[in-house]
Amino acid sequence: MVVPTPFYVLRGHSSSVTAVAFDKKNHIFSGDENGFVICWALLDMRPLQAWYAHSKSILGMEVIDNDILCTQSRDCRLTVWKMNFEKIKSSFSLSELSRMQSQRKAFSQTDLGMSNDSITVCSSIYINALTFCSFSYDKFAKVLAVSNTINVDEIDIYEAENLLSKNTNQGDHGTRLQNEIKPLMNNEKTGALMNTSFASSEEYLFLAAGYESGHVAQFRCRLSNVRNVCINFRDVWEMTYFEKSHSQPVLSVNYNRLGNALYSSGADDRIIQHPSSFDGVLHNELKVFRSKNCGQQCLQVREDDRIIATAGWDGRSRVYSCKSLSLLAVLKYHSSTINSISFCSDSNIIALASKDSRISLWKIY
Structure with missing residues (x-):
């Protein structure tokens, strides 16, 4: 069995990372239990933008169109965001991210439209978060x-x-x-x-x-x-x-x-x-298939329909064959539950978002 290691680890969140999603322009978005969202550039692994998208934990996020991000939170809001990457002039340092979160100094949903021309709220509606x-x-x-x-x-x-x-x-x-x-x-x-x-x-x-x-x-x-x-x-x-x-x-x-x-x-x-x-x-x-490992929180199928990856309560992601459901690899790095996983389109990169506040990036098959 293959025993891979992550090729990079993103550290910028101060709490459990609950959602992660790639777009098709070499960016990855991550959200945490405090409602904080970070947009990362995959080319240099730097945080390009960060904001408090919600007042409570983010349940899910997905890039649903070019430069359009949708987020859902326990605050009963589903919000659609428009990203304008051309207006992002510089990246954040990790110390800036830490300071923003400790002081909660970041653009929020209420003042974002007036304060930051690189992110726009397209719409925000109330939905169930029970x-x-x-x-x-x-x-x-x-x-x-x-x-x-x-x-x-x-x-x-x-x-x-x-x-x-x-x-x-x-x-x-x-x-x-x-x-x-x-x-x-x-x-x-x-x-x-x-x-x-x-x-x-x-x-x-x-x-x-x-x-x-x-x-x-x-x-x-x-x-x-x-x-x-x-x-x-x-x-x-x-x-x-x-x-x-x-x-x-x-x-x-x-x-x-x-x-x-x-x-x-x-x-x-x-x-x-x-x-x-x-x-x-x-x-x-x-x-x-009986994996002998209980609690596989999230399951994703890669676009080529060849492999499946799961996020485990034990801090491990497991990779299975779509055809036979046989176990191909175990991704072992995180010290706590993996909450979310995402495959990068047109590449073999997978991101794992964990309760330990880190996001690991792997190249699989």
């Missing part, structure tokens, strides 16, 4: 999936395209398309929604959900209907798959790039490949 479920975004359909405002076991779908426009008047609640999406099975209680994932084909949009009970569900919607506003989600979405495949809560679900395979990890020791109803036909069979 669960640990982060948002999911589909770049093809341009919609967001978030936990329902009231019921923690249900999913809401929001229009995302108008959130990307600068100074769009969204009010406080955005544009909700469908709400209260959930499995409708007799005598089956799923508990809270834990994670979601999108995939698209030419005809359908697919939505996967993992639940506290260990269930995994899949829904599908015709792309022609995805922007239909409806009271009853069954007018648009149909459930195509429902299986209790984990013995503990599902912590992560993730489709591969093609959408013909769905993978999940949980608080138990299982890595599971689920059948996917790609184009209306179930592809692949249920495949279970």
Whole structure:
């Protein structure tokens, strides 16, 4: 088995790093439990920009378009940011980052538009933060999936395209398309929604959900209907798959790039490949790998659909083959839980964000 080492470690956060995401322009974004976000340049590993995006812990972040970053926080806000890298004149030193965080002297969401022309708030809406479920975004359909405002076991779908426009008047609640999406099975209680994932084909949009009970569900919607506003989600979405495949809560679900395979990890020791109803036909069979390591917090599939990486409660990331689910490598560096992982597009770099306040960068296969 390969025993790799990180080629670089980013140190700039003063608290647990809870989210990490690459863009396609050699930048990496990281957010922590205090709501602090740092943008790093991969070419020289320097912090280019830093700000308090939220008042509480960041649950998730994703680069959803060119220079557009979306962040979600426990402060019940989902915010879309526009980055203008041409107006960033110099990078920060690590001592400046430390001072900003210790004194909480950084641009906040309320004064950012007036104080910093390199970052602009496009929109910011209220969403549910009662669960640990982060948002999911589909770049093809341009919609967001978030936990329902009231019921923690249900999913809401929001229009995302108008959130990307600068100074769009969204009010406080955005544009909700469908709400209260959930499995409708007799005598089956799923508990809270834990994670979601999108995939698209030419005809359908697919939505996967993992639940506290260990269930995994899949829904599908015709792309022609995805922007239909409806009271009853069954007018648009149909459930195509429902299986209790984990013995503990599902912590992560993730489709591969093609959408013909769905993978999940949980608080138990299982890595599971689920059948996917790609184009209306179930592809692949249920495949279970017992890793003997419980608590794999986050799971990501690389764009080439060859490998999967997981983030472990034990401070280790494990790399698996998409085809066989066999263990290929263990990334051992962090001294505490890994909260988030991200693959860099068009490269073999992976970033691991940890509770120990560090971000490790690795080159894998």
